[in-house]
Amino acid sequence: MAEMKIDLKDRKILYELDINARQSLSKIAKKVGLSKEVVNYRINRMLDEKLIRSFYARIDTSKLGLTLFRNFIRTQNLTPKKENEMIEYLRGNPKIGFFVRVEGNFDFNFIYWSKGVSEYFHFWREFNGKFGKFLESKQLHILEYYANFPKGFLIGKKDLSLPFFECGLNKEIEVDRADYNLLNILATDARKPLIEIAQDLKISDKMVSYRIKKLEKLGIIHSYGVQIDLDKIGLNYYMIHLFLKDFSKERFNELKNFAIAHPNVVYIDEALGGPDFEIELYMKTKQEYYEFLTELRYKFSDLIRDFRTLHYPEEFKLVLFPWKGRTIQKA
DSSP: OOOOOOOHHHHHHHHHHHHBTTSOHHHHHHHHTSOHHHHHHHHHHHHHTTSEEEEEEEEOGGGGTOEEEEEEEEEOSOOHHHHHHHHHHHHHOTTEEEEEEEESSOSEEEEEEESSHHHHHHHHHHHHHHHGGGEEEEEEEEEEEEEEOOOGGGTTOOOTTSOOEEESSOOOOOOOHHHHHHHHHHTTBTTOOHHHHHHHHTSOHHHHHHHHHHHHHTTSEEEEEEEEOGGGGTOEEEEEEEEESOOOHHHHHHHHHHHHHSTTEEEEEEEETSOSEEEEEEESSHHHHHHHHHHHHHHTTTTEEEEEEEEEEEEEEEOSOOOTTOOOOOO
């Protein structure tokens, strides 16, 4: 795939959209030093070229009582036809919000958002019935915590004064059906105008605004970001699984802060049943990745016992609130 040519102004626009995708064109224009009309033109160009894949809300699903069941699978005897069937099955499941191809110890990684173990178990039973004979191995992790950071790699730095998004380990907050429907819209179309959301939900635009502000105040909605096609700008998606030999809280926080500050790090994760710590980052070349890995291992040689590198060459789905199709019992 040919790379799309974007300049520093485009990158600054994307960075601003990733900080707050719902901010006005006027605000973005002022920050990047362009007119509102030019900013609008550039955003539409990046949408038309499919560099921008979507605008999404960062939603703390732990506050909605959802558990993230993360699955790594390695396949065997899988024909191209059967692989496509499996990909479409997983991509089409409304409760799977993250799904990628993997290079490393596994072939695929997907995350299933569930209200409880029973719901996930029924999914896995069905999936295993359809594709179990094609699975050579599998691992299940409970993703208890993850953090997402604005895409600092776009401009070579992060604004560390901005509060970053953290999901997990929070008590459930009760919200009603209208809130769920609103979250469902913002999860995949975060720049949708209030009046259009109001028409979809059959409520007033003032009520939509009130509900959005309420969800933001509760911390259910943290911010609004932009999903981009990494191939279009020649970036690779890496995940590092770290296995630790020392669990000093002070040193662990230093490791965490090192990852947070790096402009290419987009996620950090902690999971039950998996590695002790995970770093997800976007890099232009393997050489840049190896330089990051070398620095990481040198700085934290007293902590890191072992590590695994995974490369995600293809992303099939990213929806951080895969609720569509669920039945909500709350009135």
